[in-house]
Amino acid sequence: MRPLAIVILVIFVAAGIVLGALNADLVDYDLAFFRMQLPKGAALLGAMVIGWLLGGLTAWVGVSTRQRRQLRADQKSPLTP
Amino acid sequence: MNHLYVLAALIPVAFVLGWWASRQIGVRRSGAEVSELSSDYFRGLNYLLNEEQDKAIEVFLKLAEYNRDTVETHLALGNLFRRRGEVDRAIRLHQHLVSRPGLTDAMKTVALLELGEDYMRAGLLDRAEALFSDLVAMDAHAPSALRHLIAIYQHERDWHKAIEHARRLEVMTGEEEAPMIAQFYCELAERSRQHGARAEARDYLRQAFECQPDCVRAFMLTGRLLSEDGQHAEAVTAYEAAINADIAFTPDILPPLLNSYARSQQMERAEGFLRDMLGRYHGVSPVLALTHLYRQRDGERAAVDFLTAQLRLRPSVRGLMALIDATMDKIEGEARENFLILRDLTRKLLEGQAMYRCSRCGFGAKAHHWQCPSCKNWSTIRPIHGVASE
Ligand SMILES: [Zn+2]
Numbered sequence: 001m002r003p004l005a006i007v008i009l010v011i012f013v014a015a016g017i018v019l020g021a022l023n024a025d026l027v028d029y030d031l032a033f034f035r036m037q038l039p040k041g042a043a044l045l046g047a048m049v050i051g052w053l054l055g056g057l058t059a060w061v062g063v064s065t066r067q068r069r070q071l072r073a074d075q076k077s078p079l080t081p
Numbered sequence: 082m083n084h085l086y087v088l089a090a091l092i093p094v095a096f097v098l099g100w101w102a103s104r105q106i107g108v109r110r111s112g113a114e115v116s117e118l119s120s121d122y123f124r125g126l127n128y129l130l131n132e133e134q135d136k137a138i139e140v141f142l143k144l145a146e147y148n149r150d151t152v153e154t155h156l157a158l159g160n161l162f163r164r165r166g167e168v169d170r171a172i173r174l175h176q177h178l179v180s181r182p183g184l185t186d187a188m189k190t191v192a193l194l195e196l197g198e199d200y201m202r203a204g205l206l207d208r209a210e211a212l213f214s215d216l217v218a219m220d221a222h223a224p225s226a227l228r229h230l231i232a233i234y235q236h237e238r239d240w241h242k243a244i245e246h247a248r249r250l251e252v253m254t255g256e257e258e259a260p261m262i263a264q265f266y267c268e269l270a271e272r273s274r275q276h277g278a279r280a281e282a283r284d285y286l287r288q289a290f291e292c293q294p295d296c297v298r299a300f301m302l303t304g305r306l307l308s309e310d311g312q313h314a315e316a317v318t319a320y321e322a323a324i325n326a327d328i329a330f331t332p333d334i335l336p337p338l339l340n341s342y343a344r345s346q347q348m349e350r351a352e353g354f355l356r357d358m359l360g361r362y363h364g365v366s367p368v369l370a371l372t373h374l375y376r377q378r379d380g381e382r383a384a385v386d387f388l389t390a391q392l393r394l395r396p397s398v399r400g401l402m403a404l405i406d407a408t409m410d411k412i413e414g415e416a417r418e419n420f421l422i423l424r425d426l427t428r429k430l431l432e433g434q435a436m437y438r439c440s441r442c443g444f445g446a447k448a449h450h451w452q453c454p455s456c457k458n459w460s461t462i463r464p465i466h467g468v469a470s471e
Contacts, residue, residue, distance in 0.1 A: 044087070044088065044091065047088045047091050047092050047095070048091055048095040049095075050092065051093065051095025051096040052096070052098060052102075054096050055096035055097060055100035056099040056102060056103040058096075058103075059099075059100045059101075059104050060103050
């Protein structure tokens with residue numbers, strides 16, 4: 001990994017710890033089926049991680065299904081040299 | 082409850098960021114694939130340049146497996162198969178290309194052109210003809226298709242169609258095809274002459290002259306027609322015009338010309354013309370003709386003197402043989418035996434020699450062809466000038 005990326009990562013981790021410490025008070029969340037109590041900072045972090053993962057997953061699924069469809073179409077008209 | 086709105090806004094932002102990051106990784110990875118492909122491509126190219134065609138085929142086949150979209154790779158592969166003589170594989174590959182959906186029109190016509198060449202190579206001339214005709218009708222790659230069509234008609238000796246297509250090619254490319262068309266008319270004239278249709282032959286010759294006014298072959302055919310009709314004086318004029326049109330063909334034109342001189346009893350004119358040729362032409366044929374003429378008119382002595390003087394200027398095996406023949410009668414005893422051996426040797430020396438050579442591809446022949454059997458060019462085969470032949 002490039003040094004710049006490492007510096008940025010360190011800054012973000014530090015910011016995450018500071019924000020987590022500053023927003024340590026627990027909050028009630030009502031998610032219709034169940035209720036839970038979470039620190040404000042953890043809720044923030046969790047939301048970002050879940051959003052990030054969902055976005056990555058969607059893009060990956062989209063690309064790989066398109067590739068698989070193309071491969072199948074190509075194999076239907078095989079090259080016979 | 083205020084920060085819940087912040088959370089709700091953060092989730093879509095993170096979603097978009099994650100989506101974008103994933104796409105970025107994908108792009109970088111397919112970039113690596115592309116560079117791998119192009120290194121394969123250059124490896125294949127390298128094999129091709131080193132004439133290692135089987136290795137090149139292997140690499141290109143792999144390339145085609147990888148990336149079924151590259152039409153160029155398939156075309157290169159098909160070309161290789163054809164060049165290696167694996168015409169059936171080339172045909173299958175090009176047929177597959179042509180039938181592939183989603184091919185651009187330009188690529189499709191290129192593949193069709195290649196397929197036509199495969200058919201020609203495989204000897205399926207009728208299929209090739211149909212295909213090239215379609216291409217010409219579609220006005221796609223028409224010049225190449227027309228050239229192939231002309232080659233097919235030449236092979237089938239269908240000179241009328243060859244002329245028609247050569248004229249279309251002329252119009253299309255603006256390049257001069259007249260010498261080739263004149264040769265086609267000469268072929269027609271020759272065929273008519275052999276079938277006894279003399280008026281028809283003369284008409285074809287007239288059209289040949291219209292295409293190329295200084296067509297040697299047409300002059301020679303005219304001379305031949307005239308002398309066969311007994312018009313020897315006119316035949317002389319035609320043959321002289323043939324030599325003036327292209328002096329390199331002298332060895333072929335002189336024998337019938339001399340015959341026509343003799344038949345029309347114009348030996349004065351013959352001497353004048355041959356004397357004039359000595360200055361322009363460096364072969365031995367006019368020397369031999371003049372020697373023959375002097376022998377008949379002034380006797381053996383004058384002929385041999387002329388021949389020896391000329392041979393000093395233009396050394397030639399044929400001239401040497403004529404000299405040996407001329408002096409043979411005067412020699413007796415052991416020297417005569419040696420002379421006989423010498424004469425046999427020179428005759429053997431001449432026997433193995435190619436008398437004609439194509440100026441385009443170097444094809445050597447003992448007889449003259451107007452179309453080179455090897456490279457199919459017209460009137461590129463010419464008499465060889467050298468010590469052994471002319
Ligand atoms: Zn040739």
